[in-house]
Amino acid sequence: xxxxxxxxxxxxxxxxxxxxxxxxxxxxxxxxxxxxxxxxxxxxxxxxxxxxxxxxxxxxxxxxxxxxxxxxxxxxxxxxxxxxxxxxxxxxxxxxxxxxxxxxxxxxxxxxxxxxxxx
Amino acid sequence: xxxxxxxxxxxxxxxxxxxxxxxxxxxxxxxxxxxxxxxxxxxxxxxxxxxxxxxxxxxxxxxxxxxxxxxxxxxxxxxxxxxxxxxxxx
Amino acid sequence: xxxxxxxxxxxxxxxxxxxxxxxxxxxxxxxxxxxxxxxxxxxxxxxxxxxxxxxxxxxxxxxxxxxxxxxxxxxxxxxxxxxxxxxxxxxxxxxxxxxxxxxxxxxxxxxxxxxxxxxxxxxxxxxxxxxxxxxxxxxxxxxxxxx
Numbered sequence: 001x002x003x004x005x006x007x008x009x010x011x012x013x014x015x016x017x018x019x020x021x022x023x024x025x026x027x028x029x030x031x032x033x034x035x036x037x038x039x040x041x042x043x044x045x046x047x048x049x050x051x052x053x054x055x056x057x058x059x060x061x062x063x064x065x066x067x068x069x070x071x072x073x074x075x076x077x078x079x080x081x082x083x084x085x086x087x088x089x090x091x092x093x094x095x096x097x098x099x100x101x102x103x104x105x106x107x108x109x110x111x112x113x114x115x116x117x118x119x
Numbered sequence: 120x121x122x123x124x125x126x127x128x129x130x131x132x133x134x135x136x137x138x139x140x141x142x143x144x145x146x147x148x149x150x151x152x153x154x155x156x157x158x159x160x161x162x163x164x165x166x167x168x169x170x171x172x173x174x175x176x177x178x179x180x181x182x183x184x185x186x187x188x189x190x191x192x193x194x195x196x197x198x199x200x201x202x203x204x205x206x207x208x209x
Numbered sequence: 210x211x212x213x214x215x216x217x218x219x220x221x222x223x224x225x226x227x228x229x230x231x232x233x234x235x236x237x238x239x240x241x242x243x244x245x246x247x248x249x250x251x252x253x254x255x256x257x258x259x260x261x262x263x264x265x266x267x268x269x270x271x272x273x274x275x276x277x278x279x280x281x282x283x284x285x286x287x288x289x290x291x292x293x294x295x296x297x298x299x300x301x302x303x304x305x306x307x308x309x310x311x312x313x314x315x316x317x318x319x320x321x322x323x324x325x326x327x328x329x330x331x332x333x334x335x336x337x338x339x340x341x342x343x344x345x346x347x348x349x350x351x352x353x354x355x356x
Contacts, residue, residue: 005140012139020132028124056153057146062173063242064165071148074157075173079182082174082247083189086337090196093344097203100348169322170240178245179325183304187289190333194286197340204347 011052018045032102032109036095043088050077050084221263228256236334240322246330250337257342266352278339285336292328 006013022045025038054074062075099109106114143150160177168176178186236249261269293304301308306324307317314320346352 008144009139009142011145012136012142016132016135016139019135020128023131024124024128027127028121052145053150053152055146056148061243062161064171064173072161072173074153075160075177076152076157078174079177082178082245083185086189086193086247090193093196094199094203096348097200101203167318167321168325169316169318170325172240172242172245175239175245175325175330179329180306180321183293183329186329186333187293187304190286190289190336193340194282194336197282197343200344200347205353 011049015045015049015052018048030111032099032111033096036092036099039095040088040092043084047081047084050081053077217263221259225256225260228259229253232256232334236330237326239330240326246333247337249330250334251341253334253338254341254345257338258345261346261349261352266346266349273342278342281335282339282343285332285334285339288332288335289329292324292332 019042022038022040022042025041026035029035029038054077056071056073059071059073062072062078102114103109106117108114108117160173160181164173164176164181165171168180170176170180232249232252232255234249235244235252236246239245239249257269257273260272292306296305296308297303299308299310306321309320309324311320311323314323
């Protein structure tokens with residue numbers, strides 16, 4: 001039972017741990033830059049989950065080798081994750097630019113001080 | 120460590136692990152993701168598109184519309200950062 | 210911003226051409242091995258960022274002006290959608306590379322390979338490089354001056 005629960009599905013344990021670390025950073029930290037870092041860790045966990053689903057035992061990378069019969073890894077998750085990585089970089093860039101504008105307006109980047117200054 | 124976020128995080132983590140017991144093992148060749156479209160791409164991509172890298176062939180030819188949308192996303196991110204951070208010389 | 214030490218300046222001046230050639234190799238050989246448009250574009254942008262970090266913004270602006278950066282940012286997306294419209298002109302669907310009759314080539318598969326490797330990936334690489342350099346120079350202190 002231990003084998004079935006932990007060893008055969010160890011990619012799910014790793015991805016859930018990383019995702020919960022990123023999720024905790026987003027909801028519990030008060031500094032705005034730490035929240036953006038938590039969002040990045042969360043996206044990395046999702047990419048890891050997607051690529052580990054498409055693995056095939058004994059498979060090699062999906063580039064053609066002429067003349068031999070080889071088992072290839074599923075190429076579709078790689079394609080989707082390339083798009084996802086670029087979207088994650090764009091989100092981080094725009095979020096950091098917004099943090100700079102918030103700092104120029106309020107003078108601080110702690111969340112509770114900003115909520116005090118607003119009311 | 121704050122108490123309420125910690126309890127939320129542990130609860131969501133336990134729910135996710137409990138729901139992952141029904142998913143296929145890692146590396147299973149009979150998982151549903153490896154059965155429908157992927158064998159078609161692997162077999163026919165050498166004769167229809169002459170490119171040897173299957174990932175590049177899917178990215179630029181079979182699913183080229185998604186790549187066009189993604190290039191627009193990164194172009195929009197560059198324009199947004201420029202709009203937010205330019206200071207006007209008045 | 211001020212320039213760096215003599216050792217850093219000399220080493221980076223030696224390294225930047227090799228990094229750029231490697232970035233171009235990754236873009237153009239994306240069909241035969243790992244690589245492609247996005248990966249090569251990021252490597253080219255990394256070479257520009259290294260140059261600006263060593264020689265300051267004034268030294269970097271002599272090599273890549275703001276007007277060239279602005280033109281390159283839009284040209285990549287234009288190349289990609291332009292190839293799609295070219296396919297419509299010759300009777301196919303949008304982004305159907307097999308319908309374009311190139312002069313000396315007789316198989317549809319070779320037309321697709323040439324337009325992917327030499328048209329679409331180059332366009333993606335140019336746009337990604339210009340946008341990464343733009344994002345870096347907006348956050349760098351003193352990076353938006355035009356002199």
